[in-house]
Amino acid sequence: MNNGADIAKLLSFQFRKKRSRTALKLTWSGNLYSRTAGRCARWYFTLNGRECSTPGKVEMIIYSNPTNHGYVQHSFTGACHGIAAGKVSIGFHVGKCVGYSSTQNAYTGWNSRSQIFVEELMIGLGN
Numbered sequence: 413m414n415n416g417a418d419i420a421k422l423l424s425f426q427f428r429k430k431r432s433r434t435a436l437k438l439t440w441s442g443n444l445y446s447r448t449a450g451r452c453a454r455w456y457f458t459l460n461g462r463e464c465s466t467p468g469k470v471e472m473i474i475y476s477n478p479t480n481h482g483y484v485q486h487s488f489t490g491a492c493h494g495i496a497a498g499k500v501s502i503g504f505h506v507g508k509c510v511g512y513s514s515t516q517n518a519y520t521g522w523n524s525r526s527q528i529f530v531e532e533l534m535i536g537l538g539n
Contacts, residue, residue, distance in 0.1 A: 451516030
């Protein structure tokens with residue numbers, strides 16, 4: 413992926429979830445660029461058009477200051493509970509951070525391999 417968008421849905425795909433009592437583990441691994449001092453960029457996942465609420469959002473936030481310019485390899489992971497079995501539409505986005513009126517100069521995947529992993533996990537189900 414080589415995408416210079418500051419606000420966009422970067423990728424969309426389907427995943428077939430086999431059980432309703434499981435969680436989905438979402439992982440991004442790739443190069444993220446953030447520049448322009450005092451600005452913030454946010455990368456995040458959506459499931460069926462909404463961000464995860466249980467246990468929370470699956471996101472990566474980069475706040476840029478005058479010394480952290482550059483394209484850097486990042487990865488972030490989170491789990492999402494309460495998603496029904498069946499087809500799940502997964503989106504990967506870049507956008508504004510809460511409390512900031514605009515994004516910085518965001519770039520996703522510059523000249524490197526970008527990967528997204530989706531796993532269905534049995535978590536804390538007891539019997």
